[in-house]
Amino acid sequence: KESGKASWVRFEPQMRQDMAHHARLASELHNAIVRGELRLVYQPVFDLRTGLPSGAEALVRWQHPERGFVSPADFIPVAERSGLIVPLGSWVLREACEQLARWRAEFGDEAIPSINVNVAVRQLREAGFVDEVAAVLSETGLTSGNLIIEVTESSVVDGWQVRETLQSLHEMGVQLALDDFGTGQSSLSLLRAFPVDVLKLDKSFVDGIADGADRGRLAVAAAVAQLAEYLQLKAVAEGIENVEQLERLREMGYRYGQGYLMAKPLPAEECGKLMSAAPAHVF
Ligand code: C2E
Ligand code: MG
Ligand code: MG
Ligand code: MG
Numbered sequence: 001k002e003s004g005k006a007s008w009v010r011f012e013p014q015m016r017q018d019m020a021h022h023a024r025l026a027s028e029l030h031n032a033i034v035r036g037e038l039r040l041v042y043q044p045v046f047d048l049r050t051g052l053p054s055g056a057e058a059l060v061r062w063q064h065p066e067r068g069f070v071s072p073a074d075f076i077p078v079a080e081r082s083g084l085i086v087p088l089g090s091w092v093l094r095e096a097c098e099q100l101a102r103w104r105a106e107f108g109d110e111a112i113p114s115i116n117v118n119v120a121v122r123q124l125r126e127a128g129f130v131d132e133v134a135a136v137l138s139e140t141g142l143t144s145g146n147l148i149i150e151v152t153e154s155s156v157v158d159g160w161q162v163r164e165t166l167q168s169l170h171e172m173g174v175q176l177a178l179d180d181f182g183t184g185q186s187s188l189s190l191l192r193a194f195p196v197d198v199l200k201l202d203k204s205f206v207d208g209i210a211d212g213a214d215r216g217r218l219a220v221a222a223a224v225a226q227l228a229e230y231l232q233l234k235a236v237a238e239g240i241e242n243v244e245q246l247e248r249l250r251e252m253g254y255r256y257g258q259g260y261l262m263a264k265p266l267p268a269e270e271c272g273k274l275m276s277a278a279p280a281h282v283f
Helices: 014-035 072-082 084-106 129-140 160-172 187-193 203-207 215-231 242-252 270-278
Strands: 040-046 051-065 068-070 115-120 147-152 175-182 198-201 232-238
Touching: 014 051, 014 072, 014 084, 014 187, 040 084, 051 072, 051 270, 068 072, 072 084, 084 115, 084 129, 084 270, 115 160, 129 147, 160 175, 175 187, 198 215, 203 215, 215 232, 215 242
Parallel strands: 051 115, 115 147, 147 175, 175 198, 198 232
Antiparallel strands: 040 051, 051 068
């Protein structure tokens, strides 16, 4: 079903195993939400010109009692297929906004300007999503400008149904970031159709940047920066791991960046300290 209506695939034993695995994971994930096994960690986003943090992205973690750490790359797709992403996503949104409110109370409103929350397209399709966002913002005392919603470029490619929702959020003042940008298939038409504020260049393009061997990826990275400039969008590069990448991205015009070079995803307390300790943070 995932590969579209007009295609078919052979049903292999491996797929039966995958399905059983997914079913088990889905039921365990349900328990995880109820039992509170999910946590958020936060990865700062830096302004590459000043070295100052401009905000943080909330990333969900699952500490399973027997399996140990389960990666979101594994359980988010399961949550999306089972529909559990809706309650999971609601929890993430509220928790992330509450955390920003706590940071602002502790370190001042200027210290950490915004929070990025990843949202699945499934959540955007829920009728009450816009109201939910408005309620969470007002209950946590944040303003809409404090929230950046990240949706993956590929998830909204055929998401014409969610356009109205994104438009309403935009009118409210919530910012929209296209995540994993460059990996989707209709980037340019999306930019015209959706009220986009931020482009997040996918890590895969950052990976090959420094050695210069991969002209194709280099070209995409450069083109995305140009596109952002012309359209007056914020350009963020994700997954920066070394200084060469950082320098090249800066030259290309990336104003913002995220990556292990600057900071890994951190528990809330550490992230708050790191961000409020700026401008000591120079790279
Ligand atoms: P994403 O939103 O594109 O997040 C970036 C991912 O890259 C994160 O992985 C982050 O830890 C990782 N990363 C950041 N900098 C570096 C780096 O320098 N090197 C390397 N190797 N990795 C880096 P993570 O936390 O495992 O999340 C994976 C994906 O799962 C996210 O990709 C996002 O699509 C999804 N996800 C995570 N949390 C949520 C959530 O609360 N809701 C939804 N819907 N999706 C989420
Ligand atoms: Mg993201
Ligand atoms: Mg991304
Ligand atoms: Mg990604």
